[in-house]
Every structure is written in C-alpha cells, then in structure tokens.
Amino acid sequence: xxxxxxxxxxxxxxxxxxxxxxxxxxxxxxxxxxxxxxxxxxxxxxxxxxxxxxxxxxxxxxxxxxxxxxxxxxxxxxxxxxxxxxxxxxxxxxxxxxxxxxxxxxxxxxxxxxxxxxxxxxxxxxxxxxxxxxxxxxxxxxxxxxxxxxxxxxxxxxxxxxxxxxxxxxxxxxxxxxxxxxxxxxxxxxxxxxxxxxxxxxxxxxxxxxxxx
Amino acid sequence: xxxxxxxxxxxxxxxxxxxxxxxxxxxxxxxxxxxxxxxxxxxxxxxxxxxxxxxxxxxxxxxxxxxxxxxxxxxxxxxxxxxxxxxxxxxxxxxxxxxxxxxxxxxxxxxxxxxxxxxxxxxxxxxxxxxxxxxxxxxxxxxxxxxxxxxxxxxxxxxxxxxxxxxxxxxxxxxxxxxxxxxxxxxxxxxxxxxxxxxxxxxxxxxxxxxxxxxxxxxxxxxxxxxxxxxxxxxxxxxxxxxxxxxxxxxxxxxxx
Numbered sequence: 406x407x408x409x410x411x412x413x414x415x416x417x418x419x420x421x422x423x424x425x426x427x428x429x430x431x432x433x434x435x436x437x438x439x440x441x442x443x444x445x446x447x448x449x450x451x452x453x454x455x456x457x458x459x460x461x462x463x464x465x466x467x468x469x470x471x472x473x474x475x476x477x478x479x480x481x482x483x484x485x486x487x488x489x490x491x492x493x494x495x496x497x498x499x500x501x502x503x504x505x506x507x508x509x510x511x512x513x514x515x516x517x518x519x520x521x522x523x524x525x526x527x528x529x530x531x532x533x534x535x536x537x538x539x540x541x542x543x544x545x546x547x548x549x550x551x552x553x554x555x556x557x558x559x560x561x562x563x564x565x566x567x568x569x570x571x572x573x574x575x576x577x578x579x580x581x582x583x584x585x586x587x588x589x590x591x592x593x594x595x596x597x598x599x600x601x602x603x604x605x606x607x608x609x610x611x612x613x614x615x616x617x618x
Numbered sequence: 619x620x621x622x623x624x625x626x627x628x629x630x631x632x633x634x635x636x637x638x639x640x641x642x643x644x645x646x647x648x649x650x651x652x653x654x655x656x657x658x659x660x661x662x663x664x665x666x667x668x669x670x671x672x673x674x675x676x677x678x679x680x681x682x683x684x685x686x687x688x689x690x691x692x693x694x695x696x697x698x699x700x701x702x703x704x705x706x707x708x709x710x711x712x713x714x715x716x717x718x719x720x721x722x723x724x725x726x727x728x729x730x731x732x733x734x735x736x737x738x739x740x741x742x743x744x745x746x747x748x749x750x751x752x753x754x755x756x757x758x759x760x761x762x763x764x765x766x767x768x769x770x771x772x773x774x775x776x777x778x779x780x781x782x783x784x785x786x787x788x789x790x791x792x793x794x795x796x797x798x799x800x801x802x803x804x805x806x807x808x809x810x811x812x813x814x815x816x817x818x819x820x821x822x823x824x825x826x827x828x829x830x831x832x833x834x835x836x837x838x839x840x841x842x843x844x845x846x847x848x849x850x851x852x853x854x855x856x857x858x859x860x861x862x863x864x865x866x867x868x869x870x871x872x873x874x875x
Binding site for chain 1: 628843
C-alpha cells in the first residue's frame with residue numbers, strides 16, 4: 406500500500422492535469438488545475454523550511470565539531486537567518502527599500518560574479534575539446550574557428566571585407582547545427598512523454614524509491 | 619467541451635502514443651521478446667565510476683540539475699539517483715547528493731534512504747550527505763564548487779535539467795579529477811557537457827536510463843514504443859519536406875489544428 410496509494414494519486418492527478426491542458430470549456434477541470442498549481446506553491450513553501458533545517462543541521466554540526474572552514478558555516482547561518490529575520494519581521498514585503506537594497510546590492514552582484522566566471526570555464530573546456538587528437542576533434546576545431554571568425558569583425562577584415570566567413574557561420578548554425586539539435590529535441594520530447602506516461606501509469610517508480618513495478 | 623485550438627493534432631498523436639506504450643507493455647508482460655537496445659556508454663560507465671570511488675575511498679557526487687518536479691528530466695534523474703544510491707550502498711561508498719530545488723530535496727533524501735534500505739544497508743545512510751544548497755541557481759553552483767574542491771569526489775554524476783551552471787559543474791569536476799557522467803535534454807547545454815565530461819547522455823538517452831539500468835522488460839518495452847514515435851516523426855518530416863517543396867501547406871495546416 407505504501408506505493409500503491411501514491412501511484413493511484415499520481416494517475417488521477419495526471420489525467421486531470423493533462424485533460425485540463427487539452428480541453429477547454431470544462432469549468433471543474435480549470436478549477437482543479439488552478440487548485441493543483443496553488444497546492445504546488447504551498448508544498449514548495451513548506452519545502453523551503455525543510456531545506457533550511459537541513460542546511461542548518463549540516464552547518465551547525467560543522468561548527469560544533471570545528472571542522473575545516475567552520476567559520477564560513479557561521480557566516481552562512483548568519484546570512485540565512487539574518488535575511489529570513491529581516492524579511493519576515495522588518496521588511497514584510499518585497500518592495501521594502503532595505504530588502505531591495507540587499508537584493509540589488511548583494512545578491513545580484515554575487516550572482517553576476519559567479520555567472521561571469523563561466524567565461525574562464527569556457528576557455529579551459531574549449532582548450533581540451535579543441536586539441537587535435539582525432540579526425541572528429543579536427544572537424545570541431547575547424548568549425549569552431551569558422552564560427553568564431555564569422556561572428557567578429559576580424560573575420561571580415563581578414564578576407565578584405567568579404568562576408569564569406571560570416572555566411573559560412575550562418576549556414577553551419579542554421580543548417581547542420583539546427584538539424585542536429587532538432588533531431589535531439591524530437592527524441593527528447595518523445596522520451597519526456599514516455600517517461601511521464603511510465604510514471605503516470607505506475608510502471609516507473611524510481612521517484613518512490615524503487616526502480617520499477 | 620472542446621480541444622484547445624492548436625492542440626488537436628498533438629492530442630491525437632499523444633493518445634496514439636499512449637496506446638502504443640500500453641500495447642508494448644502488455645506484450646512485454648505476456649513474454650514478448652524485447653529487441654536489443656544499443657549500448658549507451660554513459661550508462662555502462664556508471665558502475666565503473668562508482669567502483670573507482672570505492673577503490674579510491676572517495677565519495678560520488680550526484681546532481682539532479684536545477685529543474686523542479688514538473689520537469690520530466692528531474693524525474694528521470696531521480697530514477698538514476700535510485701540506481702546510483704543502491705550501488706553506493708552495496709559498495710559502502712559515500713554518495714553526496716546536492717539539490718537546488720526545495721521540492722526535489724526531500725524526494726532525493728527519501729530515494730537515497732529507500733535505496734540504502736532496499737539493499738539492507740540503512741545503517742550506512744548518512745542524512746548529511748543529501749544536501750539542499752540553495753534555491754538560487756548560482757548560489758547552488760558555488761556550493762557544488764565548494765563541495766567538489768573540499769570533499770574531492772572521484773565521480774561526478776550530473777543528470778537532469780541544467781542551464782548556465784552546467785559548465786561550472788563539469789569544469790570544476792574535471793579540475794577535481796573526477797570521472798564525469800552527464801546527461802541532459804536541454805540542447806543548449808549538451809555541447810558544454812560533451813566538451814567537459816567523460817560521458818554524456820544526449821537527450822532521450824537520459825529518459826531511457828531507468829529502463830536501461832534496471833533491464834526490466836516492461837520498462838524496455840516502452841522504449842520500443844518511443845522508437846515507433848520517432849519513426850512517425852521521421853515520416854512526418856520527410857512528408858512535410860516533400861509537400862513544402864511542391865508548394866502544399868496542407869500538412870502544416872493539419873499540424874497546427
């Protein structure tokens with residue numbers, strides 16, 4: 406019964422949700438979908454609490470056992486609970502100036518900083534990928550060179566103003582690349598639908614802690 | 619009651635696909651021989667990666683991506699997590715499962731715990747190893763980076779829905795010296811994984827993972843139906859190309875109904 410009940414709930418809700426997306430003019434289906442979406446938000450809100458407890462437990466133990474880098478755990482907990490306290494008891498809404506300051510001056514720049522490190526990772530990944538070790542890597546290198554030169558003014562300058570490299574880059578992007586990507590997308594979409602069906606029908610129960618029926 | 623405009627064709631195709639999947643499952647239950655499935659290197663390497671961690675006495679890191687539970691990729695990742703957790707439990711290897719989504723986190727914990735219980739190693743389950751890092755994409759990426767450098771896992775398994783953080787994870791794993799298996803259906807992230815990881819599950823291979831790893835005939839049968847779907851797709855593409863070439867847009871009209 407531990408698995409049968411969740412499987413039955415999944416099947417009923419899946420039918421409801423799919424029907425609500427495909428059919429119009431059925432009042433109860435629209436209402437059910439709206440209610441399910443709201444339930445999801447409520448569950449997500451509670452899950453934040455569960456996640457915060459997990460984070461506090463892990464870092465609390467790290468601090469109490471004085472493990473390497475425990476000072477950072479102290480800082481993490483100060484930030485976590487400080488922001489939580491400020492949001493619940495002082496700011497109370499997202500438009501509070503103190504709250505927007507913390508978001509715009511602290512969180513947004515930190516996010517931008519981490520995001521910008523990707524450029525260095527692209528460099529190191531490209532270096533490894535483009536090392537000519539096989540015929541495939543050679544094709545990759547040549548294609549990458551055409552793409553890069555076709556996207557910057559240097560490419561046109563090298564050919565005395567002729568847009569050949571840019572045209573080749575466009576062709577690579579719009580023809581072989583798009584064809585390959587669409588092939589992957591079609592397969593992935595069918596795979597996604599098949600996975601959803603397997604889960605809805607209770608054949609695949611990996612999310613319930615078991616592999617299959 | 620009527621079908622939403624523009625969804626008619628999709629509805630009938632999905633209904634036919636559902637019938638095909640159910641038919642194949644019924645036939646598999648009746649003892650039908652399932653055709654051989656081609657070897658997926660990334661999935662074959664899963665045991666090798668866990669074995670490497672066991673030999674080196676280092677943990678396995680698993681990330682189910684940053685998608686929520688409404689994303690089929692996350693659900694596929696959960697099935698792989700169950701398999702990885704069972705193998706780790708069998709070989710007494712630590713598994714660090716990090717999560718970004720707060721709804722995915724309790725599910726990850728339950729799956730790992732259940733997997734340890736299924737192989738009779740519940741005592742070895744460490745709740746501290748299933749972690750929720752942050753709901754913020756780059757805070758999660760930073761947290762995983764820290765774990766990779768501090769705890770130095772010998773295997774880095776990244777399967778699920780990934781966005782801009784994919785390359786950060788894969789490169790950090792590479793710097794940490796981990797064997798890396800990745801998989802996503804997000805086409806714009808696949809090149810990053812292919813460039814930076816040892817093995818990559820591309821698109822539908824991610825969804826086929828649970829069937830492939832479990833070798834369950836019923837699950838494998840649904841992959842056959844999936845292949846039928848692809849064949850229908852190919853036929854439609856060829857037909858559409860021919861019809862567009864002769865100036866007819868009747869197939870396009872039918873698809874948009």
